[in-house]
Amino acid sequence: MGITIRQLARLCGASTAAVSLVLSNKDQGRVGAQRREKILRLAEQYGYQSNSAAKGLAEGRTYRVALAIEGVLSDHAIIGQFSFYERLGFLAKALHDAGYSIEILQVDTGRKTADVCRDLARIAADGFVLLNWEPEAAAAILLSLREKRRPAVASGTLLRDDQYTWTDVDRAAAFEDATRRLIRDGRRQVVFLDCEVHHTHLPEKQAGFLKGVRDELGRDGKRWMFASGGSSYDDVVSLTQKAVRRMPEARAFLLTDNFYAAAVEHALRREGLHPGADCRVIGFGDTALADRCTPRLSHYSLQVERQVEFGIGALLEEIQNPDAFQPRHQLFGPEFIERDT
Amino acid sequence: MGITIRQLARLCGASTAAVSLVLSNKDQGRVGAQRREKILRLAEQYGYQSNSAAKGLAEGRTYRVALAIEGVLSDHAIIGQFSFYERLGFLAKALHDAGYSIEILQVDTGRKTADVCRDLARIAADGFVLLNWEPEAAAAILLSLREKRRPAVASGTLLRDDQYTWTDVDRAAAFEDATRRLIRDGRRQVVFLDCEVHHTHLPEKQAGFLKGVRDELGRDGKRWMFASGGSSYDDVVSLTQKAVRRMPEARAFLLTDNFYAAAVEHALRREGLHPGADCRVIGFGDTALADRCTPRLSHYSLQVERQVEFGIGALLEEIQNPDAFQPRHQLFGPEFIERDT
């Protein structure tokens, strides 16, 4: 236990109020300059650290934020959602830096939304973050929290509603941009390969691709889309082979996810193609995965860090001033990360 | 904000002390039975929830536990340490259930241990958990925390020291057991395939294997161990092929990790073998990964859940009674999970 403002006050010959105000930067000239300096100097010297329990008690806050996830934490690794952990890491850091500790709630996916909402309302936390939830469940939970005037934000969920605070990457825009990029680069045919373990966002991605093909080439891209039955490395290899054999002229490949990109590159090589040299390959998702491929995969980013920055910014603002807060959302546009392919 | 003990006391016609004692189960017959009942009934009825800020303030606790990890949270997915997230999930649940919130500290691996220790000491938390740290760094940090009398435990690290609290699975014992199992099952040759992304624990695993071979067959197993250069799916496929061609009689395969087990099974099939039918394959690690293989992989478990139970139990005990606490450790013996191979 370090020094308290009371002790500091005694040392400075000031009142606890003065110390408190100075240390939390809330004195609007209420404290004289030389006294102010002395307080700050001694606080620094004695390594003062504010006690968040006391602060929270006085302010009626908990200084905790609940992070709600669908299912068990480790499930997301199995379904290839690496970005989930990236998001969790950024959230943890941002909240830690803002003085909040976290509460990870692993919500059983089998439960009824109403029950989940009731349980969430019981949690003693200043705010809630929903990580990568499906839109329907997220909307229901956000609604229920909103009714109880509990600050909340969905991070990694695209909602159609502007009553809530949410953020996500615009997958449709990213895939449209990728498609245009490949075509403008001189490719007359683009293969769209679905190699995601978790197919949640497939429709958005397909829509972006089809729009890009139609706008650039004036034709329907439906026959250029390939989806595999299973979702293992081998499935993706055979899917790629099938696509290459069906469209032997194609020199452009668009992947729905970076997760099995190594399998695609492997299969392309087996078919005599050389990603980055005689054909282009563009992925989507986690950069660390893309950089583990050889050659390293060019791809569109999920912009998780920016999403977290936006979401936590909004959440903290709502916590600080719930009445003035207006729900807001942000859909991040395409960001291309150029690598070797 | 729910009901407080003061309000509850008024409702029951009792004192706040009585309510407090009853609700925290600290009344040793100090409160009359019928009054006790009434307090409990009303608390239940009004959904009383203790305010952890107030509780912490009164007790001089924070009700926070810091979880320190090496590097960034998402790194562990890239290096195939799925069990890391399983551990984190179990820890989060156990701590949540015990009323603690968490603070995730992503420690930059490039920093000097002394600096890390200094920063950790600044953290306002009742206890520390080190997740999957390397032994040297873990020991240094545990020592420094011990000197400052801060409760701490290493979860997923094997230390040679019984001055600290730590827990891990006994990899050497698991690999010895696996080897004996395969040999006693009638296999005269056992292939040891290193297919882990992260090679930290390889020496322990090799030692267990060599001991098993020596004890059962009285020979040296060194020539039966194969390690790949890279650590991709394709590397593991070629590694397996090489092993099969080098030891065509072998009908037993022991894998250092479940991560690329699908690659091994794939390669075995390509070589005309059928895991689970004409040959045995035993892995090590995450069960969810093993169950995603076809056929599902028999393997030795990391026993993460039991490790967490032990570690958190010890940590909470140390937090509650730091003076009486004796450091303890537990190395979990082999647990075989039989599946199809």
Added chain:
DNA sequence: TTGTAAGCGTTATCAT
């Protein structure tokens, strides 16, 4: 057996 009251560290509302 039961109740009173003094803390815990901080914030915010008062007088001065």
Added chain:
DNA sequence: ATGATAACGCTTACAA
């Protein structure tokens, strides 16, 4: 401008 002082909710030593 500045400093007492009363909350905040809970625990616990002590008095009754």
